[in-house]
């Protein structure tokens with residue numbers, strides 16, 4: 508007597524799109540965890556963020572990526588290389604488009620994105636996001652029809668990553684599209700990236716929220732110590748790297764109030780993430796023009 512082995516499916520799913528369209532919000536909605544940082548400012552994500560979604564029969568390995576743009580400095584070139592590498596290993600490509608902006612423009616077509624997609628052999632799914640904010644929802648059907656007529660997309664769906672509408676339908680669609688294959692990761696795993704990475708990102712998220720103009724873009728965070736202790740608080744030390752002395756002064760603020768604000772907000776977010784109390788120490792360091800300096804970029808892991 509033979510017992511039938513159920514077929515499993517497994518796919519690497521690249522999440523790509525222009526900056527600020529809701530790629531990271533979508534990843535978090537699918538995984539059900541704040542894995543990828545989200546802010547109202549464009550260019551929040553700088554590195555790939557991996558999130559694993561496993562059902563009884565399918566494993567989807569999502570990779571959130573930086574928003575696609577024309578690179579103006581070294582760091583942005585590295586960001587676009589991350590997008591390219593992610594596309595190269597994708598079994599399915601999810602292209603996220605801001606429905607509000609597309610409706611204003613009257614088209615989902617994008618002169619920067621489409622040439623990138625035309626070269627690809629992996630099936631592409633168009634995701635029209637932010638539907639909750641679209642004033643004329645019925646007219647968004649025109650955009651979906653455009654996607655169908657373009658011949659570029661295997662499927663198209665309108666969702667809201669922010670409130671979760673049709674996110675489960677998108678996930679089922681992706682499971683169906685996935686090739687047969689064994690799971691690559693333990694079904695319990697949500698990500699493969701180390702805690703240090705998430706901690707650094709949470710600090711960066713706070714800086715993005717609390718500062719304006721070029722400060723968020725001129726800032727990188729490097730975790731220099733991460734000590735898990737058997738007793739008491741864990742110790743985390745991080746360098747906040749900026750490009751100039753003037754930026755350092757702004758970040759620290761009068762009598763250190765700026766940096767203290769970042770520290771206490773980031774500590775709360777980190778404790779929530781690690782489910783452990785931490786002692787967080789932050790140091791602001793100037794590394795001249797690091798965004799454009801190959802050696803500095805390499806030492807920051809770009």
Ligand SMILES: Nc1nc2c(ncn2[C@@H]2O[C@H](COP(=O)(O)OP(=O)(O)OP(=O)(O)O)[C@@H](O)[C@H]2O)c(=O)[nH]1
Pocket residue numbers: 524525526527528529530531532533544545546547548549550551552553572573574575636637638639640666667668669670
């Ligand atoms: N109304 C609405 N806002 C959304 C939705 N999804 C994301 N947002 C908002 O859009 C902004 C950008 O979201 P992110 O998830 O950071 O976008 P992203 O595409 O990852 O951006 P980058 O990492 O900068 O490329 C945030 O303010 C989100 O709250 C949605 O479905 N509806």
Ligand SMILES: [Mg+2]
Pocket residue numbers: 530531532543544545551552571572573574
């Ligand atoms: Mg993002």
